[in-house]
Structures are given as structure tokens and as C-alpha cells.
Amino acid sequence: MWKKTLIIGSILTLALATAYAQGRGGGGMNRGSGRGGVGSGRGQGQMQGPGENRGMGEAKRSPRAAEAQAEHKRVKSTSRQRKQIRDCDQAAENVGKQARKMAQNTGNRYNAQEAARQRKALGEQVRKMDQQHERLIGGLNDGQKEAWRDQIRNMTEMRRQLHNHIAAMQAGQRVDPDWSRNAERAREIERIMNRWRTDYGTLAAQAEE
Numbered sequence: 001m002w003k004k005t006l007i008i009g010s011i012l013t014l015a016l017a018t019a020y021a022q023g024r025g026g027g028g029m030n031r032g033s034g035r036g037g038v039g040s041g042r043g044q045g046q047m048q049g050p051g052e053n054r055g056m057g058e059a060k061r062s063p064r065a066a067e068a069q070a071e072h073k074r075v076k077s078t079s080r081q082r083k084q085i086r087d088c089d090q091a092a093e094n095v096g097k098q099a100r101k102m103a104q105n106t107g108n109r110y111n112a113q114e115a116a117r118q119r120k121a122l123g124e125q126v127r128k129m130d131q132q133h134e135r136l137i138g139g140l141n142d143g144q145k146e147a148w149r150d151q152i153r154n155m156t157e158m159r160r161q162l163h164n165h166i167a168a169m170q171a172g173q174r175v176d177p178d179w180s181r182n183a184e185r186a187r188e189i190e191r192i193m194n195r196w197r198t199d200y201g202t203l204a205a206q207a208e209e
Contacts, residue, residue, distance in 0.1 A: 075147045077207040084136040085207060089200040091129035095162075096193035098122045102186035110179040119170065122189075126166065133159070147206070151199040158196050165189050 102118045105111060137145075137152060145152065165185045 073147065073206055074208045075144055075203075075206045077144065077209070079209070081136070081139060081144075082204070082207050084132065084139070085200060085204050088129070088132045088136050089197055089204065091125070091132050092193050092196050092200060095122065095125045095129055096190045096197070098125050099186045099189040099193065103183045103190065106179050106183040115179070115182065123166065126162065130159070148203055151202050154199050155196055158192050162189060162192050162196075165192075 098118065098121055102115070102122060105115050105118065133155070140148070165188055169182055169185045
């Protein structure tokens with residue numbers, strides 16, 4: 001009887017130990033699975049994060065790309081128009097050079113006869129530049145005028161300033177010759193031509209066949 005009791009007790013103890021071990025094993029598996037699920041969640045988040053960041057980066061780059069494309073836009077033009085642009089730029093450069101010479105005729109080096117010759121030469125250079133500019137602008141089609149609207153507007157304003165300086169220079173020379181004032185006006189004319197040529201440079205860079 002006593003032996004039977006021992007045998008039954010041993011069997012029950014073994015059964016309980018086995019059940020407890022299985023319970024811990026299953027819990028471990030569940031916990032492992034839980035950790036695996038969190039890890040997987042993190043992994044997915046990490047995989048999606050860069051993609052989302054790239055998408056945001058592309059969205060942020062889009063305006064800059066559009067601006068860069070606008071800066072490097074191309075305007076259809078004929079070979080004749082491209083040559084006209086080069087000729088106009090050269091004419092503007094000549095006016096600037098002539099104005100620089102006039103600005104140097106100052107102080108003890110001032111020569112009234114030379115000043116008169118320089119004013120005449122400046123007037124001729126400006127007339128030539130005006131004629132070439134008018135031919136160029138008059139030959140542009142509506143699309144070209146729209147594409148170069150800002151440059152055309154700038155040059156129209158600078159042309160007005162240029163003629164105002166020349167008129168003031170001529171009037172002042174007749175009434176009260178002042179070499180220092182004329183020199184300053186000549187320097188301003190040169191600055192205007194430098195800005196003018198910047199707009200011609202834009203036209204030249206954007207003109208294409």
C-alpha cells in the first residue's frame with residue numbers, strides 16, 4: 001500500500017513538473033513572439049521612415065528645381081536675332097567705353113575741344129545703339145517679348161536715364177561748363193551701360209535655335 005502511494009505521488013509530481021515547464025516554455029514563446037512583433041514594427045517603421053523623408057525632400061526640392069529651370073529657360077530665336085543681340089551688346093559696350101574716356105577728361109587734364117569731340121562721339125554711339133536696339137525689339141514675336149519682358153522693361157528705363165544724362169550734359173555745357181559735373185554724368189552713363197549689358201547677357205544666354 002505504501003509503495004503504491006509513493007508511486008502515485010511520484011507520478012503526480014512528475015506530471016506537475018511537466019505542466020509547469022510547458023507553461024513557462026509557452027510563455028517564453030509568447031513573450032518572444034511579442035518582442036518579435038515589436039521588433040518587426042520598428043523594422044517596418046525604419047524602412048518607411050527614409051522613404052517618407054525622401055518624399056518630403058523631393059517636395060522641398062521641387063520649388064528650387066522649378067526656379068533653376070526658370071533661370072535656365074530657353075527662348076526660341078533666329079540666327080539673325082542672335083546676331084542682333086551680339087551687335088546690340090557691342091554697341092552698348094562702345095557707349096560705355098566712350099563715357100569712360102569722357103570721365104577721364106577732368107582736372108588739370110581737362111581740354112574743352114576734346115570734351116566737345118567726345119560728346120559728339122558719344123551722341124553718335126548712342127544713336128547707333130538706339131537704332132540696333134529698336135530693330136531687335138521690333139523684330140521679337142509675342143512669345144519672345146513675354147519671355148524677356150523684365151529685361152525689355154529694364155532696358156527701356158535705363159535708356160530713358162541715359163538720354164536724360166546726355167541732355168543734361170549738353171545743356172550744362174552750353175550754359176555753364178563744369179568738367180567735374182560732366183565727368184560724374186559720364187561715369188553714371190558707363191554704369192548704366194554696364195547694367196544694360198547684363199540684360200543683353202541674359203537674352204544671349206537664353207536665345208537658342
